[in-house]
Amino acid sequence: MSKRILVIGAGFAGMWSALSAARLLDLHGSTDVEITLVAPDPHLHVRPRLYEEGPANFRAPLTAIFDAAGVKFVQGTVERIHVDRRAVDVLRVDQHAVTLDYDRLVLAAGSRLFRPAIPGLAEHTFSVDQTDEAVELETHIRNLARQPDTPARNTVVVAGGGFTGIETAAEMPARLRAALGEQADVKVIVVERGAAIGPDLGAGPRPVIEEALRELGVTWQLGSGVASVDAGGITTADGQRIESSTVIWTAGLRASTLTGQIPGQRDTTGRLRVDRNLAVEGVPGVYATGDVACAATDDAGNHTMMSCQHAMNLGRSAGHNVAADLLGIEPIPYSQPKYVTCLDLGPWGAVYTEGWEREVKLKGADAKKLKHQINSEWIYPPRADREAAFAAADPLRIVVA
Missing domain, CATH: 3.50.50.60 (FAD/NAD(P)-binding domain)
Known part of the structure; x- marks a missing residue:
C-alpha cells in the first residue's frame, strides 16, 4: 500500500522540501511513496524581491519542475489540519472540498506581515x-x-x-x-x-x-x-x-495561522519549535520548516530567521528527513552555522555582512553585484530537469560557503 508525504506550501521551504524528499526516495528506488504538495498557486513567488520595481514579474512556475521530480501538485488552500487522524482538509481552486490523508506532514506555509490593531x-x-x-x-x-x-x-x-x-x-x-x-x-x-x-x-x-x-x-x-x-x-x-x-x-512577520492547528510549542512569532531533524516536538509524523519553524542553526544558541537564506536549507533538510523517516534510515540533522546578510540599498549599492555579529565584508557597488546575483539567480528554482533538481535539493549542498 502506498504512503503519502504531504507538503503544505509552495514557497522556498515547501518547494525544496518536496524536491528533497523526491530526491531521497529516488536514491533508494522507492516507488510506494507519493509526494503531494498543496498550495494556492503553482508558482514560487520571489518574495525577497517585492520591494523592487515590477513585482508582478517576480514569480517562477513550478508545474514543470514538480512533474519532472514526480511531485503531485494540488492547487488549493488548506483549511484544517487533523493531526489526530493524519488528514488535511483542502478547498481546491475549483471550490471543491477534499480531504487528503498523510503518513508524514511537512508544514511549510510561510509567514505574513503582522498588522497590529492600529487605527487606520x-x-x-x-x-x-x-x-x-x-x-x-x-x-x-x-x-x-x-x-x-x-x-x-x-x-x-x-x-x-x-x-x-x-x-x-x-x-x-x-x-x-x-x-x-x-x-x-x-x-x-x-x-x-x-x-x-x-x-x-x-x-x-x-x-x-x-x-x-x-x-x-x-x-x-x-x-x-x-x-x-x-x-x-x-x-x-x-x-x-x-x-x-x-x-x-513593514514592521514584522508572523508565522502562518496553520501553526495554531498543530499541538506543539510556539515562539512569540507563532513558529513551531522543532528538533534538529525539523520534526515538531511532541507531534509524531509532523515536520515544520521555513518561516513556520523555530530551529537551531548551530550549537552556539542561534536560531533561524524568517528569511529566504534559511528557508531554502530548512526545506532541503525537512524534505530529506521526512522521507528518511518513512524509509527507516538515519536523518541528517539540520545545520546552517554560517549566517550572512546582503541588504539592498537602492541606487547607492548594498552592504554584505558575515556572521551573527554582521561584520561588513562588502559595500557599495561590489555588494550590489552580489545582491543582484542572489536575487536574480541563487534564489530561483532549478530548471525543470529531474537530475538538476535533485542535485540542487541535496541537504548537504553548500549554498553559502
Whole structure:
C-alpha cells in the first residue's frame, strides 16, 4: 500500500522540501511513496524581491519542475489540519472540498506581515509583503502624478526600520522621481520605534546603512512608532504628525495561522519549535520548516530567521528527513552555522555582512553585484530537469560557503 508525504506550501521551504524528499526516495528506488504538495498557486513567488520595481514579474512556475521530480501538485488552500487522524482538509481552486490523508506532514506555509490593531492601519497603508500588495503599491506610486502637488503627495512614510523597511525606503526616492519628475520635492521618511535604524541588524552595518540612506535623501525618525494612520498621513506615538499619501507598513512577520492547528510549542512569532531533524516536538509524523519553524542553526544558541537564506536549507533538510523517516534510515540533522546578510540599498549599492555579529565584508557597488546575483539567480528554482533538481535539493549542498 502506498504512503503519502504531504507538503503544505509552495514557497522556498515547501518547494525544496518536496524536491528533497523526491530526491531521497529516488536514491533508494522507492516507488510506494507519493509526494503531494498543496498550495494556492503553482508558482514560487520571489518574495525577497517585492520591494523592487515590477513585482508582478517576480514569480517562477513550478508545474514543470514538480512533474519532472514526480511531485503531485494540488492547487488549493488548506483549511484544517487533523493531526489526530493524519488528514488535511483542502478547498481546491475549483471550490471543491477534499480531504487528503498523510503518513508524514511537512508544514511549510510561510509567514505574513503582522498588522497590529492600529487605527487606520488596515485601511490606509500599503505593503510589499505579497505580490498583489506590492503591485497595488506600484500602481499607486505611478498614479501619484494625478494628485495635486502637495507635501503629502510627495512624501512616503516607511513604517519599520528593519531589513524590509530599509530596502523599501532605499528604492523610494528614485521611484517617486520617476513618477513625479526629477524636480519633485520628494521626501522618504522611515519611522522606527527602536532607538536605532536597523535595530535587528546590529551595529556592524549601521554606519554603511546610514551613509547610504543620507546620500539617497532618506531620513528617519526613531524612538516612537505609528499610533494611527489616516488618508492624509500618520500620527506617531509621541504626537508628531507626518502628512503623507503613501504609508508603507513593514514592521514584522508572523508565522502562518496553520501553526495554531498543530499541538506543539510556539515562539512569540507563532513558529513551531522543532528538533534538529525539523520534526515538531511532541507531534509524531509532523515536520515544520521555513518561516513556520523555530530551529537551531548551530550549537552556539542561534536560531533561524524568517528569511529566504534559511528557508531554502530548512526545506532541503525537512524534505530529506521526512522521507528518511518513512524509509527507516538515519536523518541528517539540520545545520546552517554560517549566517550572512546582503541588504539592498537602492541606487547607492548594498552592504554584505558575515556572521551573527554582521561584520561588513562588502559595500557599495561590489555588494550590489552580489545582491543582484542572489536575487536574480541563487534564489530561483532549478530548471525543470529531474537530475538538476535533485542535485540542487541535496541537504548537504553548500549554498553559502
